[in-house]
Amino acid sequence: MKPLGEPEIRKSFVNCSKGEAKGLTLPARAVEIPWPELEFLGWRDPKAASRAYVVLWHEDEVVGLSLRAADQPTSRLKSGMCGFCGTVHGLADLSLFSSRRAGQSGKDGNTLGTYLCANLQCCRYLRGKLQPDAIQPAEHLTVDERIARMETKLHRFVTQVLETR
Template identity: 60%
Template sequence: MRPLSQDEIRKSFVNCSKGEAKSLALPARFDEITWEVQDFLGWRDARARERAYLVVPRDDEIIGLSLRAAPGRRSGLKSNVCAFCTTVHSLTDIALFSARRAGAAGRQGNTVGTYLCAELACPLYMRGKKKPEMRQTRETLTEDERVTRMMGNVQSFVDQALREDV
C-alpha cells in the first residue's frame, strides 16, 4: 500500500459523515506505519474499542469504512477464523465487525458484518510479521498467494458495503 496522509485517510470514508471522518482517531504512532507491509490499513480506536476503521486501496482510489465491533459473547466455540486472512484465533482474538452500508442503504440502517482479527492485523499475519497464538493449518500457498486471497476477501467485504441496492 502506498503511504497515505492523514487527510487522504479522512477523505476516504464512504459510510460516515464528513464530521465523523474528520474527528476519528487515527492509528497510534501513525508516523511509524510500515506502509510496504500494509495491504490495507485497519485499526481500533484506542479510546473507544467498539470503533474500528478500514482503509483499502481499490482500483485508483482509497475506500475507508467505519466499523463497529460487537461486544464479546460467551460461546461454546474455542476458536474462529478471520474472514479476511483465514488465520485461526481464539475467540478473544476474533471480533464481529459491522459496517454501515454507503449511501441510502446505510442511511436506512443497513449493515454488513463479518468476523475478523480483533486488531485488524491481517497483513502482518500474512507476511509473517506477527504470529498468531493458535496453531495454524499448514498451507502450501506462497505468501503472495495468501495475500492475494486475503485482498480478494477484503474487496468482497468492501463491495458489500458499497452496494446500495439492498
C-alpha cells in the same frame, strides 16, 4: 499499499459523516506507518473500543470503512477464522465487525458483518510478523498467494458495502 496522508485517510470514509471522519483517532502519524507491508490500514480506536477502521486502495480510489465491533461472543466454540486473512484465533482475538453500508442503504440501518482479527493486523499475520496463539491449519500457499486470497476477500467485502440496493 501506496502511502496516504492524514487528509486522504479522513476524506476516504464512505459510511460515516464528515464530522465522524474528522474526529476519529488515527493509529499513528502517516509517516510512521509501514505502507509497503500493508494491503490495508486497519486499526481499533483507542478512545472507543467498539470502533474500528479500515482504509485501502479499491479500484484506484482510497476507500475508508468505519466498523463497529460486537461484544465478545459467549459461544462454546474455542476458536474461529478471520474472514480476510484466514488466520485462526481464539475467540478473545477474533471480533465480529459490522459496517454500515454506504449511501442511503446505510442511513436506513443496513449493515454487513464479518469476523476479523480483533486487532485488524491481518497483513502482519500473513507475513509472520505477528504469531497468533491458536494452532493454524496446514497450508501449502506462498505468502504472496495468501496475500492475494486476502485481497480478494477484502475487496469483495468493500464492494458489498459500496453496493446500493
